[in-house]
Amino acid sequence: MASGTRSQGAKEFAYCPYSKFRVGAALLAHDGTVFTGCNVENASYNLGLCAERTTIAKAVSEGYRRFKTIAIASDLEDQFISPCGGCRQFMREFGDQWSVYLSKPDGSYVEMTVGELLPVSFGPEDLKKKTMLTTQNGS
Secondary structure (H helix, E strand, O other): OHHHHHHHHHHHHOEOOOOOOOEEEEEEEOOOOEEEEEOEOOOOHHHOEOHHHHHHHHHHHOOOOOEEEEEEEEOOOOOOOOOOHHHHHHHHOOOOOOEEEEEOOOOOEEEEEHHHHOOOOOOHHHHHOOOOOOOOOOO
């Protein structure tokens, strides 16, 4: 899993002076291009960026919209790193059937799909469905 090695390397660039929790990600596009990213914290905590969103944003900013795999790495030794809910929804924007590799520093990993990480999800196709808006007064 070459993406796993790249995600391990990407965490080396993490900017995490507050949490000291390094995360790296490597994203494989459909044409074989690999994008990497890391978490970037901010003194205003909620403005920080997760590695997964950083990596996907880099790819999207270069015109990519279809992905095969994302691998996520951290320094957690006792469990596999898993994306936060916001990152799961961000990944879901680009489909629910591409692979997500959750890894440990020793190279072991678990493979899941975006759909398995975020079941019964809401995606772009849901915005195209016909909706009926009814109110209590019938208007």
